[in-house]
Amino acid sequence: MNYSTSYIFNSVAGQSNPYLPAAPDPNQTNVFAFNSPQAPYLSENVNNGWKYQIDWYLSYDRKFGLHSINAVGVFERTEMKEYYVNSAAYSPVSTIDQYFAYSTSSGNRYGNGSESVAATQSWIGRLHYDYANRYIAEFSFRNDGRYEFAPGHKWGFFPSGSVAWNISQESFFKKALSWINNLKLRASIGSTGNLYDVNNNAISGYQYQTYYGNSNGYVVGNTYYTGIAPSVVPNANITWATTVERNFGVDFSLLNHRLSGSFDIFKNTMKNILGPRTITLPTTYGQSLADENYAQRSFHGWEYSLQWQDRIGNIAYSVYGNMGFAIDKWDKLDQDPLYAEGGAASFQNAIGHPADRIFGLKSDGLIRTQSQLDELTAAGYNYQGRKPYLGAILYKDIRGQDYSSTLDNTIDANDVVLLSNNGKPRINFGFGFNVSWNGLSLDAHFQGMTKYDRMIGVQEGGGIYQHGGSQRLYYPFWAGDVWQSDNVDAKYPRPVGQNWEESGATNSSFWLRDGSYLRLKNLNIGYSLPLEWLRKVGVSSTQVFVNGTNLLTFSKVKEFMDPEQKYYDSYPIMKTFTLGLNVKF
């Protein structure tokens, strides 16, 4: 029997000052109309706070004969409070980047602050039983409480159990298959609580209460008054979502532990996910129904890893590889009846399909020739009423008005189709090796993803826009291989200065690319100086190394950008080189 306690208190670190870009040329405010204050200003946001965590552990360990029992009980409690302050000052006297240099007139100074609290409490128990390291069984539970939920709904009880059979410890096995050093079969079923809603956002607290927050202000007389409005539609029953995880796995190592690895398959179910029940209520009610814990989503997949390590003379080496596959589907989710089974747009039905799917127009390439254009014009082909033009993207007319099957030669939202089920990478993999010889070592790690489709897009949306809102000018892209009267075989549409669907600014198969990639994520070459040299100068070890990341990449997405880059115009992925020296005394 053992008892221990821990108490941790820390203050939450302050937040950094984010950098906000200003207009490239402050005199060109008409071109660069940012939604930021007009006058030069300095602002600073600070948050700090405290958090403590108390943990009490009570553990019990006992062996009798071949039986061994281990039991643990934990009580955990956390509480935190955060303080946010932000302030801004306008009209600087001089361009010094400090508050004192800004106008001290009260109209030029702005401040705001808020506080938030959070608290959790958990009871955790685990009982582990092991017979001769052959049969292993474990039962555990968590009883978790959170401040977010109403009294009576704060607590969630999440039990788990697992069994394992270390078959390689059986005497019959040792006799028959002595080249297998280790073989273990595992099975588990477990539940955990989670605090995410259907959009994968953290559940905000106090949704069980009717409360009011600040809203639209309004001027009466000479005074600006703050308004108040209900913040959420309360639901007293909001509580935890539960994830049930089922796993079956094998661990093995053989040939004197030279080959080792593991294999797992899993099926997880997320139940009672919090989400809006939009469609069940007449809109004249005047508010949406409160969110409820009802949605369900399931995940399944597998993963394996393999490793081979050995030595030839004084060369030591190892090679490894791993791969994982996972896919999800919605089992229960309220959606617009339009999308449901039998609805006009049932191709967008979420039930039974993964959450990350790509929808868009189906492209037939570009309108390249006058005769092609004449034919389209004669047929009355149009983009929401806009006439086709040379160099525009030609989209397939899939449906008519209100998703009907009567074609209308009009390209609009009714012609959207499912382009891919793999909006998220379904398979990720990695492999690599390391070799070392006489103090010299070489490590390489490759990483990649596949079964993955990318809709190339910009920060404004899918597809490549011809210009970005008021913030970005034309992308250099449009000076490249684009349709011109003297370049009719161009790869990309004609620049027309418009963000129309046909000029490229929408999700479509024209911009869809296989998102698979393979990259040399990390390469490291090191050399440790021989010990004999070092002792003389009192140094215990010295290693010189060269390290490079993202050195090689193979992907179809590279036509536009790095495969790990989010948008065409977002911050690119860095290639880095490090030269280093480690010295220990």
Added chain:
Amino acid sequence: MKKIFYNNIIIFLVASVVLVSSCSKILDQSNLNSYSSTQIWDDANLANAYLINLYSIFGNYNVSLDGLSDQQSGISFAANAVTTTNGGGALAGLANWSDSYTNIRLINQGISSVRTGTLPLTTQNEILGQLYFMRAYVYFSLVTTYGGIPYIKVAQSVSDSLNVPRNSTKECFDYLIQDLDSALTYLPTHILSSSSDYGKIDGNFAIAFKGKVLLYKASPQFNPSTPWDNVYWADAYSANHLAYDSLQQQGYQLISDYSQVAINSGNTEVVFCVINMSPNKTSNWESTTRPASLSRGNPYSCPTWEIVKAFPMVDGKSYNDPSGKFYQTDNGFAQNFWQNRDPRFGKSVLYNAELYPAAGTPSGYRQYTSLGIANTLDAYGINPNAGIPAASNNNTYTGFFILKNGDLNLSQSQVTNYDVNYNVMRFAEVMLNYAEAANETGHSSEALDVLYQIRKRAGIEAGTDEHYGIVATSRTEIRQAIMNERNIELCFEGFRFKDLRRWRMFNVLNGVAKHGMESIAINSDGSQMAMTQAQQLATTYQLLTSNFQYLSRQVPMTGVLLNTLPDSYYFAPIQQSVIAAGNKLEQNTDWGGSFVPTIN
């Protein structure tokens, strides 16, 4: 050893008791960032804040509204732009269904809760007056957009039967009047502009708005079979007559300078306004109307050649009226459109090479719009001799900019600080509402008198007959004169599209092209001026409006060129998903349903 062990156990037990006893408490953290809903109707400040939130129903300046009509550029109605799936497209923008019902719920909740609080009775009454008015105001937008709607008067609870049918359009109008009458019993009659309550709804706004509601009820939109001869015109007349008389007695009147109707805050013409006050409450009017080279972004929508033509000449006659002093052919007028016009034209529209003394511009600054001469951000047209590509904004620009209600004291960097009050209703509208109802009920001299007053203030010459250029005598002619006057007097204030809908006159928009006016600098002999010379002269603002030739061009130049507004658009369809969620709602007859949105 043993003792230490016992001590530990004791500490553990004591601590456990302490913890367990506070266990249930620690998770009961209170929400630090909210107001409790139970105190609102006991606290005058919170009750006021509750109302303040609802005042946003009155909106603010919105340059897009007249882009729906013939007054400004913009094609909002491509073929089939309105469907049951999108629930009305641009039409639904005039009354957002779900936002409206969200506000209605808050209003109903307020009406039913005020009396449960401990506020003084007079405060409770003021709150009730405002809430009843707001309910009518929100439902009015819905009824004029969709026809009759479920006129819900209680904040429903989930256990109520929520699946409610639409009230007939006639019932809705009756309820609107009931709500306005309730409001009138509680509201203070007149909140003076000097009052600290200025900006809140008063009885005068309610009485004038009641006139407006009854005018709509009588109008052709709701009475297609008896557009001008239905019984509701009499009610419209008496309500508007009462509003006109009672407001006039209290000192409401047209101010002398038309250009100041909004800029001069608290003037005698304002019946109700949304007060803007920089930096807390500003409007984007300046930044969405001003020429881009002096603003922070492009104007969204610009005056069309059609509205420019519609302004009368200074003698009150149209340019193409042969009896007018300034009669001209279409072509002659196009080269001369800024001369001898109704002064309201120069106060509402900024045209090529007009003086434009915006803050920060050099003295004598003229606003050019000619391609090659104007700043590229302001240029309109395709002149191949300009030496530069066609202007990039030819689809929204017209060669004209909106000047009305602009605040020229704002420098370029300050345009987003625009804080001129937004007139929701001004006395000129009350007068025109009265004139329209008077004309349809046989009181034509009263109608004409209103038109004379409006034109007198505008600065139109009285003429020897003191009729300010109006020759209309018959009921139909006077009706047309009133329609024309509304188009001009209330231009760019968001009235035109709603008026065309009310009069069932979408023929003015359906398939009708809008135009802009390209300007090209010419020599005195009419030949095109060399571009370098024109640019040289323009740098010192020596090129005048008359130094240009004017060519009309259809706007937009590319994309969908014409509006398509079939008669079914007089009432928007209720969105398919709204009907799916509340299956007692019937769709309008023009949209495949059985609900008749009209009265007659």
